[in-house]
Amino acid sequence: MRGTIYWGINNIFAVRGEGDQESLPLWECRLKGKVLKDVEDEYNPLSPGDQVDFEPDTDHRGKGMISARRPRVNAYSRWNKKRSSPQTLAANLDLLVLVTSPLSPPFRPRFLDRALLMAGREDLPALIVVNKCDQGISEDTEDRLAVYQDLGYDVHLCSVVSGEGVSELKEQLSGLTSALVGQSGVGKSSLLNRLHVDSRQKVGELSTKHNRGNHTTNFSLYFPWLTGGGGVIDTPGVRELEVFGIQASQLAFSWPEFRPYLGQCGFNLCSHTQEPGCAVLKALESGIIHPDRWDNYAKLYQELAEAERQWT
Numbered sequence: 001m002r003g004t005i006y007w008g009i010n011n012i013f014a015v016r017g018e019g020d021q022e023s024l025p026l027w028e029c030r031l032k033g034k035v036l037k038d039v040e041d042e043y044n045p046l047s048p049g050d051q052v053d054f055e056p057d058t059d060h061r062g063k064g065m066i067s068a069r070r071p072r073v074n075a076y077s078r079w080n081k082k083r084s085s086p087q088t089l090a091a092n093l094d095l096l097v098l099v100t101s102p103l104s105p106p107f108r109p110r111f112l113d114r115a116l117l118m119a120g121r122e123d124l125p126a127l128i129v130v131n132k133c134d135q136g137i138s139e140d141t142e143d144r145l146a147v148y149q150d151l152g153y154d155v156h157l158c159s160v161v162s163g164e165g166v167s168e169l170k171e172q173l174s175g176l177t178s179a180l181v182g183q184s185g186v187g188k189s190s191l192l193n194r195l196h197v198d199s200r201q202k203v204g205e206l207s208t209k210h211n212r213g214n215h216t217t218n219f220s221l222y223f224p225w226l227t228g229g230g231g232v233i234d235t236p237g238v239r240e241l242e243v244f245g246i247q248a249s250q251l252a253f254s255w256p257e258f259r260p261y262l263g264q265c266g267f268n269l270c271s272h273t274q275e276p277g278c279a280v281l282k283a284l285e286s287g288i289i290h291p292d293r294w295d296n297y298a299k300l301y302q303e304l305a306e307a308e309r310q311w312t
């Protein structure tokens with residue numbers, strides 16, 4: 001049988017069989033032997049949204065064995081530092097919803113830039129959502145949001161508390177498979193509980209000391225729309241988004257506003273961080289490229305270059 005992964009913990013996976021009635025319980029599946037050998041180095045070989053083949057267990061009703069993962073259209077992943085392996089948070093998405101908040105936790109363009117990089121590398125369309133807009137949006141944050149709009153990203157403002165923008169967001173997401181991703185405490189689960197009638201995701205308090213979330217959601221979970229197909233995946237918030245699978249020398253291609261200047265620098269192998277005659281730095285100086293975006297690029301470039309030096 002073919003099915004969709006709804007969630008997985010400790011290598012037990014909840015699977016909805018294709019064509020199964022909504023009222024039926026999910027299949028409780030395990031992984032068959034070494035079938036996923038080629039993805040063994042991943043933190044989690046299966047993630048919500050994955051399409052799998054599974055064989056129902058003839059002796060145990062409702063249980064089964066997963067025999068294969070179907071090829072992924074795309075995946076949203078991060079680098080899991082503790083385990084030194086890639087961790088997929090959601091797979092086979094039509095849209096990545098990058099949830100942010102303006103004040104608590106504070107707006108973090110650094111996180112957005114990294115998430116947009118990972119999405120762009122998977123050709124995954126992204127929507128920027130600013131939740132908690134009942135807390136007000138500073139002029140500085142508005143300026144930063146305008147930078148993303150200029151880059152072609154949609155920015156949607158909403159608030160779970162005031163209800164502003166929630167039904168519009170629901171309309172935009174229905175029929176699609178999307179994932180809510182972002183830092184801990186921005187209100188992903190709160191938002192999902194407002195968007196989805198069946199969602200009763202636990203919502204957490206912010207730590208008063210650090211003004212950030214406490215990692216309330218600790219594994220990804222798929223919620224299917226009742227009609228029209230697709231669904232929403234709630235994901236655990238991360239404090240820092242570690243990127244992977246990209247070389248420092250390739251990073252500039254993932255910054256769309258750099259593209260017109262690439263190939264025009266004085267040096268062939270320009271890092272666009274310090275070289276004289278750099279066309280990107282010139283565009284930065286003349287205000288065409290936003291300093292924050294360049295700053296995040298330069299930091300990430302150093303990080304990737306440093307990691308490469310350690311490996312070689």
Ligand SMILES: Nc1nc2c(ncn2[C@@H]2O[C@H](COP(=O)(O)OP(=O)(O)OP(=O)(O)O)[C@@H](O)[C@H]2O)c(=O)[nH]1
Pocket residue numbers: 131132133134135158159160161162182183184185186187188189190191202203204205206213214215216217218235236237238
């Ligand atoms: N003022 C305000 N508070 C909100 C809003 N949405 C959520 N919150 C609060 O923000 C806190 C964190 O919400 P969660 O939904 O748990 O955040 P999360 O993004 O799921 O966090 P993790 O699961 O840790 O990644 C809770 O105390 C919510 O009540 C909003 O629109 N406005």
Ligand SMILES: [Mg+2]
Pocket residue numbers: 188189190202203216217234235236237
């Ligand atoms: Mg949550």
Ligand SMILES: [Zn+2]
Pocket residue numbers: 265266270271272273275277278279280281
């Ligand atoms: Zn350059």
